[in-house]
Amino acid sequence: MLEKIKNIHAELEAAVAEDAAAVEALRIKYLSKKGAIPALMNDFRNVDPSQKRELGQALNELKTYAAERINALREAAERGADKGSEIDLTRTPAPLNIGTRHPLSLVREQIIDIFRRLGFTIAEGPEIEDDWHVFESLNFAPDHPARDMQDTFFINRNPDVLLRTHTSSVQTRVMTSQKPPIRIICPGRVYRNEAISARAHCFFHQVEALYVDKNVTYSDLRQTLLYFAREMFGPETRIRLRPSYFPFTEPSAEMDISCNLCGGNGCSFCKGTGWVEILGCGMVDPAVLESCGIDSKEYTGFALGMGIERITNLKYQVKDLRLFSENDKRFLDEFVAAH
Ligand code: DAH
Numbered sequence: 001m002l003e004k005i006k007n008i009h010a011e012l013e014a015a016v017a018e019d020a021a022a023v024e025a026l027r028i029k030y031l032s033k034k035g036a037i038p039a040l041m042n043d044f045r046n047v048d049p050s051q052k053r054e055l056g057q058a059l060n061e062l063k064t065y066a067a068e069r070i071n072a073l074r075e076a077a078e079r080g081a082d083k084g085s086e087i088d089l090t091r092t093p094a095p096l097n098i099g100t101r102h103p104l105s106l107v108r109e110q111i112i113d114i115f116r117r118l119g120f121t122i123a124e125g126p127e128i129e130d131d132w133h134v135f136e137s138l139n140f141a142p143d144h145p146a147r148d149m150q151d152t153f154f155i156n157r158n159p160d161v162l163l164r165t166h167t168s169s170v171q172t173r174v175m176t177s178q179k180p181p182i183r184i185i186c187p188g189r190v191y192r193n194e195a196i197s198a199r200a201h202c203f204f205h206q207v208e209a210l211y212v213d214k215n216v217t218y219s220d221l222r223q224t225l226l227y228f229a230r231e232m233f234g235p236e237t238r239i240r241l242r243p244s245y246f247p248f249t250e251p252s253a254e255m256d257i258s259c260n261l262c263g264g265n266g267c268s269f270c271k272g273t274g275w276v277e278i279l280g281c282g283m284v285d286p287a288v289l290e291s292c293g294i295d296s297k298e299y300t301g302f303a304l305g306m307g308i309e310r311i312t313n314l315k316y317q318v319k320d321l322r323l324f325s326e327n328d329k330r331f332l333d334e335f336v337a338a339h
Contacts, residue, residue, distance in 0.1 A: 001040065001047060005058045008036055012066055017073045018080070026073065030066050037063055100336045104205055104324055107312045108187050111207050114231040115185040118224060120209060123184040125170035127191070131160035137172040137291045138248040153191050153202075163191035167208040168248060168305060171284075174210065175292035180299050181213040187308070198320040205308035210284070212294065212301030218251075218283060221302035225255055225281065232311065233260045240275060249282025249303055260314060269317075276314060279306035 012030065017023040030036050040059060047055055112122060125133070135147055145151060146165055153163040170186035186208040194200040211220065222241065229237045237260065241253040256277050259270035266272040281304035286296035309321055316335075318324070323331050 001043065001051075001055055002058060004040060005055075005062050008040075009062055009065060012069045015069070015073065017077055019077050020074065023070060023074045023077050027070050031063075031070065037066055100332050102324075102332065103312050103316060103318070103335045104308050106335060107315060108205065108207065108308050110232065111228075111306075111308070111311065112185060112187060114228055115209055117231075118183075118227065120183050120185040120211075123170055123174050123186050124188060125164075125167070125173040125186065127164055127189055128155065129162060129164040129169050131162065133169040133172050134162060134164050134166070137176075137288065138168055139285050139287050139291075140247045144247065149193070151193055153193050164188075165192050166190050166305060167206040168303070170208055171210045171248075171303060172288070172292055175212065175289070175294055180294060180301075181211075182301070183211045183213075185209045196322065198322065201309075201321050201325070203325075204321070206305055207308060208303065208305045210301060210303045212284065212289070212299055214299060216283075216300045216302055218302070221281060221283065221304070224302070225279075225304065229255075229257045229278075233257055233314070236263065238264065241281075244280060244282075246280055246282055248285050248288045249280075250285040252280065252282035255279050255281060255304075257314075261317075278310060278314065279304055281305070 008030065012026075015026055017026055028035060031038070037059075040062075044052075044055065044059060131147070135144065140146060152165050155161040155163070167186045167188045167190060170184075170188065174182060174184055174186075188206065188208075189203055190206050191203045192200075194202055196202060209224075211224070222239075225241075226239050229239045236258075238258040240256045242256065244252045244254040246252040254277055256275035258264035259267060259274050259276050261267055261269045262274065264274040266274045270276050281302065284301035284303050289296040289299060289301065309318075309324060312318060312324075313321075
């Protein structure tokens, strides 16, 4: 009998019950009238009187232990069930902290959107390029400083494989694969071998636009630029074109807009001039058209290129270029309102 008592004790010790029904099953098995412990009580009547003292004590202890153990299991099961009820499924959830769009993406989309309304479609090209697409086809002289390692990241020399220094390379990719009329806008990342500072970075972003067709003139370029400037910086914006030089355009110009902070009156941002420079542009040099197999007697074109960082700085007065690539959430969160 002592053996049986020990076994039941061990069974109870090891018993687990996940819910109230399992606890009740244990109670019935051990403590109900027909359960194992009352059955032992019954048998107790027949044990030898010499053993009664010892077995009686063990049996009583088992009964107490069984009652305590089953109570403890019941409480644990109830606590488990309670946990579920702590979750209020009808409560309004806390708002999700969703990310913000990167300021450069916001501005890139705005630029693309403005040109899209003028019929420009997006074209893209590779960031790893060859000398022909980045320099030679665009009329860069063999000794042009951009072809120097100090300005350009080369992956290989002879044959030259390099990281494109401007998105003008997409112009020649498109002109060699499509026939005019061509009206494209090329957003993308470009690389230059510059020391990183508040005002320069080794990579940044540009948008290039190219329009090649019969009878494309300088006034088309000027009107496109005026439309872009006013859509981007507001209807009061004025533009001015200053003569400049780029190997791939002739004539070439740089465009200023009336300072969008002071309206052109002169402030510290525009260094008192009332104007800020925003892009380079010009009529596609006939030599560039010819190098891409386009008859320059039949077709003319204009091109323009701008830095997305520059436009973003002007729109949002970002003073340090490095902020764009540091992933500082405090900086990025400032653009929630700009959605
Ligand atoms: N590729 C020039 C640069 O990276 C920008 C540029 C200037 C693009 C004049 C043009 C252009 O298409 O006509 O500085």
